[in-house]
Every structure is written in structure tokens, then in C-alpha cells.
Amino acid sequence: MSDQTEPIQVLVDRLARLPGLGPRSARRITLHLLKRRNATMREVIEALRTAAEAVRPCSVCGSLDTRDPCGICQDPKRDVRALCVVEDVADVWALERARAFSGRYHVLGGTLNALDGVGPEDLTVETLVQRAAEHGVQEVILALSATVDGQVTAHYVAERLGGIDVRVTRLAQGVPIGGELDYLDEGTLGAALAARRAFDGADPL
Amino acid sequence: MSDQTEPIQVLVDRLARLPGLGPRSARRITLHLLKRRNATMREVIEALRTAAEAVRPCSVCGSLDTRDPCGICQDPKRDVRALCVVEDVADVWALERARAFSGRYHVLGGTLNALDGVGPEDLTVETLVQRAAEHGVQEVILALSATVDGQVTAHYVAERLGGIDVRVTRLAQGVPIGGELDYLDEGTLGAALAARRAFDGADPL
Numbered sequence: 001m002s003d004q005t006e007p008i009q010v011l012v013d014r015l016a017r018l019p020g021l022g023p024r025s026a027r028r029i030t031l032h033l034l035k036r037r038n039a040t041m042r043e044v045i046e047a048l049r050t051a052a053e054a055v056r057p058c059s060v061c062g063s064l065d066t067r068d069p070c071g072i073c074q075d076p077k078r079d080v081r082a083l084c085v086v087e088d089v090a091d092v093w094a095l096e097r098a099r100a101f102s103g104r105y106h107v108l109g110g111t112l113n114a115l116d117g118v119g120p121e122d123l124t125v126e127t128l129v130q131r132a133a134e135h136g137v138q139e140v141i142l143a144l145s146a147t148v149d150g151q152v153t154a155h156y157v158a159e160r161l162g163g164i165d166v167r168v169t170r171l172a173q174g175v176p177i178g179g180e181l182d183y184l185d186e187g188t189l190g191a192a193l194a195a196r197r198a199f200d201g202a203d204p205l
Numbered sequence: 206m207s208d209q210t211e212p213i214q215v216l217v218d219r220l221a222r223l224p225g226l227g228p229r230s231a232r233r234i235t236l237h238l239l240k241r242r243n244a245t246m247r248e249v250i251e252a253l254r255t256a257a258e259a260v261r262p263c264s265v266c267g268s269l270d271t272r273d274p275c276g277i278c279q280d281p282k283r284d285v286r287a288l289c290v291v292e293d294v295a296d297v298w299a300l301e302r303a304r305a306f307s308g309r310y311h312v313l314g315g316t317l318n319a320l321d322g323v324g325p326e327d328l329t330v331e332t333l334v335q336r337a338a339e340h341g342v343q344e345v346i347l348a349l350s351a352t353v354d355g356q357v358t359a360h361y362v363a364e365r366l367g368g369i370d371v372r373v374t375r376l377a378q379g380v381p382i383g384g385e386l387d388y389l390d391e392g393t394l395g396a397a398l399a400a401r402r403a404f405d406g407a408d409p410l
Contacts, residue, residue: 005270007259011252018249019237020230029223030256031295034269037257044223045253047216048238052246054212055239064239065210090236 008034060131062107062124063092072096072104079103081138083131083166085157087111087145095143103141106131111149112156123153125160133164142170213239265336267312267329268297277301277309284308286343288336288371290362292316292350300348308346311336316354317361328358330365338369347375 008030016026033041057063058070065071072078072092082103086092092105108123132140140161144150158168174192175184184192213235221231238246262268263275270276277283277297287308291297297310313328337345345366349355363373379397380389389397 005260005276007252007256007271008269011256014245014249014252017245018234020226020233025225027295027298028225031269031293031298032224033253034256034260035294037260040219040222041253041257044219045250045257047212047219048246048250048253051212051216051235051239052242052250055210055242064213064236066212071210088236089240090232093232093236 061092061105062089062109062127063105064089077102080136082141083128083137083139084141084143085128086143087150087153091143101141103139108144108153108157111144111147111153113149120156120160125157128157129160129164132161132166137166139167139169142168144170146171146173266297266310267294267314267332268310269294282307285341287346288333288342288344289346289348290333291348292355292358296348306346308344313349313358313362316349316352316358318354325361325365330362333362334365334369337366337371342371344372344374347373349375351376351378 011033012023012026012030014026015021015029016023018026021029033044054066055064056066056068058065058068058073060069060073063070063072067074079102082101083106084095084101084103085106085108086095087108087110089107092107095101095105106124106128108125108128110118110123112118112120112123128140131137140157142154142157144154144157154170161168172195173188174195175181175188181189216238217228217231217235219231220226220234221228223231226234238249259271260269261271261273263270263273263278265274265278268275268277272279284307287306288311289300289306289308290311290313291300292313292315294312297312300306300310311329311333313330313333315323315328317323317325317328333345336342347359347362349359349362359375366373377400378393379400380386380393386394
């Protein structure tokens, strides 16, 4: 590309820094868009602008929505008894796609990590403690990653919730649906074995 | 995602349709941007807008640039004797990155393909014939893909250039730099053997 094409190069550079993209995929997307300047490209710009203007963090749970409090926090049909603690907004989206949870969420904003300098004050633990103490909340589900950081954070959060009269639970660990035993790591196999349940004939699929 | 988050869903859908992206990567990028609404996201929108407004096809060669004729066509330092015929703007970018060619380009806009209904009238063959006949042009290099469509197109273009006093050449076929023989297909190996050259000790790397 010659240096006269600076706006193209700027666009490629910006796109290449997005997660999952690199120079090659950014160039491909840039060219795809430039060839469709009056249709696809305008639509993408419009979608970005609308989202940038309309979407904001929910002051209650920390998720992202066009309303504050967010649609889930405002929804009278959601079960106020259960509070599901997740690391990130992406986890809220994943759980909502699974349609497996009808309570409300609390986005921590990450996990504790001493090396990266992420301490409790960087997460929304304080607000979580307040929300957990609210009238009606009976259970706090720690839906954190099954990683060292996730579990360290889960322990810390559970400790902070110690004085409050709520049941603190965590996600089950075991064989993922569709998982083949000989491809599973030993940790998962061990956890699945230790948490084995009576066979009731119900098909998990 | 609840239906209150429509601008988010619209953005995910739009991004998911871009080449190389899918719902998962589109969600990841969307979230990345929404968390950086006032920095990265604004920059990406601005880069898209600037490019959409400033970039247009070059009326001479068919490449994309902020100027028309494009920077390459206008550049007095480019060799007017050689014209490099490529399928797509992406190929111009690739050749420019390789810094291997100092002449000018001609973007065909695709390859002939009877099944997809792409005929000569859909490509810029007519303009190419005119440009090839211009004063000073001595060589037309057919830098088309080494695919069936690319080679069919190369033959057609060469035939159309038949009456004009220019040398028509094509890219060499052979072992790609860094390529290991036992991973190469038979076609490439055969072509490389047939086009073997005297060993002059010059290192291709």
C-alpha cells in the first residue's frame, strides 16, 4: 500500500488490534467494507455508533444495556432470590443464551490476580456484599471460571459473604456435555468422579 | 442477551457477517469495544468513517485510494513500461508489501467463471486492452491466481492482448520460499521441475 492510502492503513491498524484479529484478517475486512462503502460499511458504522451512544453499564449489576438499571435488573419476572456472580459481561451473555438461569446477575469485573495487581478494590465485591444482604436474596451462585484465579476469587467472595444469611453455591464441575472421557484432563475426571450422583436414568442431553 | 439489548445484538449481527468472523468472534469484539466506548470504539468508528468518505476506486487501474487517479497511477517514479494485471485490490496490496514491482497495476475485478456467471463484460478487460495499447507500455504481467479460473482468465486476457505490440508474461510457478518438498502438491512440483533453471549459487532467500 502506498502512503497515499493512509485512511486505509489507519483502518487496517485499528481493526488489527481488535481481539481475534491480526493484520491479515483486518486487511480482508477493510477491503470487504471498502468495496461496499454505501451498504455494509454504512450499516456497520451505524451499528457501532448506535451501540456506542445507547449502551452503558448497569449501575446495579455491572452488565451492559441501553437502560440503567439494565433489562434483567428491571425485569419483574426475574427471580430476586438468586444472584449469579460472574467475572464478565460475556458470562452474562453466555448464561442468558443457555437460558438456564432466571435470577439476576452481578458482574465482578474480573478475577483477583496478585501478579496483574488486581485486588478486591478493583472488583465490585463491595456492591455484591450489599446486594446479597438485600431483602429477599437467598442464594448467591459463584459462576466463576474453573481456573486458579477464578477459584481464588470465589473463595475470597465466599468469605466476604460469610456474615450474610445467604446460601453460597458454585457451578458443578464435571464432564462437559458431548465430552469424551479419554480427551478430558485428569482434574476434570477427578472432580466428576468425586461429585458422582445416583443414576436416575435422566438423560443430560 | 435480553431483547432490551437490541443495539448490542444488531452490532454483533453486523460484525458476524464480516469475512473471517462469526457470532463468537463478533460478540468478543463487540464486548471489547463496548467496554472502551470512549477510546477504542470512537477510534474505530472514526477510522471507518474517514475511510468510507475518502477512499474511492481509481478510474485508471481500479485500485482503491483517496485520490483518483490513485497514488500509484499518479506516481512519476513508477515504471510506465510494465502493467501488472491482478484480480483484486488485495493483490495490489500484497504485491506492494512485497516491494517486488515498480510498474503500474490493472485490477480486473475478478476472474472469468461461467458457473458464477462472470463474463468478460464483468471484468475490466476492455480498459486493460486500451491501457496496454498506450504509448510506452512494453510488458503486461498476468499476476493471476494459479487456479483454474485464474488461468482461464489469463488465457482469455492474453488472447485479447494478441493484436497489441506488448510482451505478455505470467508469474513463475514453483516451490514457494520456505516450502518443503514433501508437503508440496504434485502440480507445483511438476511445474517447478519443468521450469528448472541453471544453478548460479544465488540464494533465493
